[in-house]
Amino acid sequence: MGHGWEGVVLKLFRGKDFTFTVTGAEQVTEHYRRVRLKDGGLLAATGVHPTMWVRLWFDDAGKPHQRAFTLVDPDPAAGTFSLEFALHDGAASRWARSCAPGDTVEATLQGTGFTAPEPRPGRLLVIGDPASLPAINSLLDALPGVPATLWFETTHGSDDELPVRLDPERHEMRRVPRQGGGAALVDRVRSELPALLGEDPYVWVACDTATTRTLASYLRKELALPKERVHSLGYWRAS
Numbered sequence: 001m002g003h004g005w006e007g008v009v010l011k012l013f014r015g016k017d018f019t020f021t022v023t024g025a026e027q028v029t030e031h032y033r034r035v036r037l038k039d040g041g042l043l044a045a046t047g048v049h050p051t052m053w054v055r056l057w058f059d060d061a062g063k064p065h066q067r068a069f070t071l072v073d074p075d076p077a078a079g080t081f082s083l084e085f086a087l088h089d090g091a092a093s094r095w096a097r098s099c100a101p102g103d104t105v106e107a108t109l110q111g112t113g114f115t116a117p118e119p120r121p122g123r124l125l126v127i128g129d130p131a132s133l134p135a136i137n138s139l140l141d142a143l144p145g146v147p148a149t150l151w152f153e154t155t156h157g158s159d160d161e162l163p164v165r166l167d168p169e170r171h172e173m174r175r176v177p178r179q180g181g182g183a184a185l186v187d188r189v190r191s192e193l194p195a196l197l198g199e200d201p202y203v204w205v206a207c208d209t210a211t212t213r214t215l216a217s218y219l220r221k222e223l224a225l226p227k228e229r230v231h232s233l234g235y236w237r238a239s
Contacts, residue, residue: 132206182211209234
C-alpha cells in the first residue's frame with residue numbers, strides 16, 4: 001500500500017519507514033485494546049525516549065490512512081513494544097480489533113521528540129484521556145520521583161479500569177467525565193490547577209485538539225506560564 005501525499009511529505013522531512021509484526025493482542029477493557037509487536041529494527045536504529053510515538057498506516061476503503069501511537073514498554077534488546085488503542089469507529093480501531101499474530105503494519109517515524117524538563121519540576125500537572133494514556137504512563141515512568149496531579153477525562157464506565165501507572169504515594173488522579181465536548185474538563189482545570197502553581201510545575205496537556213488548544217491558551221496567556229514549562233499536543237479530533 002502506498003502512503004499517498006502524506007507519505008511523500010514525511011519522506012521529505014526524513015521520515016524513516018519500518019514494518020511491525022503482530023505477536024499478540026489483549027482486550028484491556030471493552031473500549032481499549034493492547035497489541036504487541038516486533039519492531040522491525042526500529043528501536044535498534046533510533047533508540048528510545050519518553051512518550052516516543054510512531055505513525056501507523058492503515059487501509060481505509062483503498063486510501064492510505066495514518067494515525068500516531070505512543071510506544072508502550074519498548075524493549076530495545078528484544079526489539080518489541082506494545083501499542084494501545086482507545087477503540088471507536090475508524091480504520092485504526094478496525095485493524096486493532098481484527099489483527100492476529102503474524103499480521104504486519106507499516107509505520108513511519110517522524111516528528112517524535114521529548115526532553116525531560118530541566119530543572120526538574122516540583123510537580124507534574126497532567127491533563128489527558130484514554131487516547132493519551134500510553135504517553136501519560138511514559139511521562140510518569142520518566143520522572144518517577146516527581147509528584148503528579150492528573151486530570152483524566154473519561155467517556156465510558158470501563159475507563160476507570162484502565163492501567164494508569166499511579167504511585168499512590170506521589171500521584172493524585174482526578175477523573176472528569178466528558179461533557180460538553182471537553183468543556184467540563186476545561187472548567188475543572190481552570191478551577192483547580194491555579195492552586196498548584198506554587199510548586200514549580202511542568203504542565204503536560206494531551207486531549208482532543210480543541211480542548212488542548214483551549215487549555216494551552218489558558219496556561220500561557222491567562223496564567224503566563226513560560227513556554228518551556230508547558231507541553232501541549234492534540235491527540236484526536238472530536239467529530
